Amino acid sequence: MVQLTVQNVNRVLHDNAGQRINVLEDINFNVNSGEFISIIGPSGCGKTTLLRLISGLDQPEEGQLTVDGKPITHPDVSRGYVFQHGSLFPWETIKENISSGLKAVYGRHYDKKLVDHYIDLMGLKGFESAYPHQVSGGMAQRAALARSIVLRPELLLLDEPMGALDAFTRADVQNVIQRVWKQTRTTMILVTHDIDEAIYLGTRIIVMTPRPGRIKEIVTNPLTFPRDRTSDDFLKFRRTIQDKLNFGVTEN
Numbered sequence: 001m002v003q004l005t006v007q008n009v010n011r012v013l014h015d016n017a018g019q020r021i022n023v024l025e026d027i028n029f030n031v032n033s034g035e036f037i038s039i040i041g042p043s044g045c046g047k048t049t050l051l052r053l054i055s056g057l058d059q060p061e062e063g064q065l066t067v068d069g070k071p072i073t074h075p076d077v078s079r080g081y082v083f084q085h086g087s088l089f090p091w092e093t094i095k096e097n098i099s100s101g102l103k104a105v106y107g108r109h110y111d112k113k114l115v116d117h118y119i120d121l122m123g124l125k126g127f128e129s130a131y132p133h134q135v136s137g138g139m140a141q142r143a144a145l146a147r148s149i150v151l152r153p154e155l156l157l158l159d160e161p162m163g164a165l166d167a168f169t170r171a172d173v174q175n176v177i178q179r180v181w182k183q184t185r186t187t188m189i190l191v192t193h194d195i196d197e198a199i200y201l202g203t204r205i206i207v208m209t210p211r212p213g214r215i216k217e218i219v220t221n222p223l224t225f226p227r228d229r230t231s232d233d234f235l236k237f238r239r240t241i242q243d244k245l246n247f248g249v250t251e252n
């Protein structure tokens with residue numbers, strides 16, 4: 001992938017009472033190859049809807065989404081998607097889960113060495129034969145990540161994959177994602193509620209506001225790698241993003 005372009009995108013949905021909801025309004029941005037984009041915003045601002053549009057699972061009422069100038073019309077193996085609950089198949093082992101996409105795409109002559117490489121890279125060695133219910137939540141998410149990345153997508157969409165994890169496991173999976181991003185240079189787009197996570201991983205941060213879901217600002221992350229969550233620069237940038245999200249502001 002060279003460039004993802006999202007141009008003048010509007011998405012309207014209707015609630016159970018038939019009321020129109022402008023879920024996304026006038027969304028515009030570009031993503032270049034190798035970037036790590038974090039999308040942050042309060043619940044209901046349309047983050048998941050935006051990822052679904054980029055994946056091709058959904059289509060906008062207006063505007064267009066393209067990859068290298070070609071419209072996104074349907075899901076494609078070149079765009080991976082990792083969900084909050086990794087949705088591993090419970091009846092398959094960790095290794096079988098990681099291999100499943102490759103098998104579906106390439107048949108039984110898929111590249112087994114690639115599977116072993118990602119099992120290693122994700123720190124899953126020794127757990128190949130375990131079933132999802134036998135591993136920790138962090139391991140299950142690392143396996144879900146491996147299952148997507150093994151297909152070598154040009155673009156990986158991450159829909160709050162750390163959302164259900166405790167703080168320690170979350171930090172661990174963040175480090176794994178960063179390592180995979182650095183090693184593979186896969187373009188990644190992460191949806192998150194967590195400001196620290198958005199800053200720790202993102203090269204640019206898209207700040208969204210709800211009702212209607214709009215982009216408030218796209219902020220380039222000034223922090224270099226390796227990033228230290230406790231450094232003064234990190235905390236200063238955190239404050240900048242917090243202010244843009246109007247965190248801590250209460251209405252009387």
Ligand SMILES: Nc1ncnc2c1ncn2[C@@H]1O[C@H](COP(=O)(O)OP(=O)(O)OP(=O)(O)O)[C@@H](O)[C@H]1O
Nearest residue numbers: 013014015021023042043044045046047048049050
């Ligand atoms: N299929 C649907 N039909 C009707 N309304 C929907 C549908 N999907 C989402 N919505 C509404 O669209 C809005 C945006 O939803 P979306 O899940 O994209 O937001 P989000 O920012 O990802 O939220 P969260 O952070 O809580 O996951 C919400 O108000 C939601 O209720």
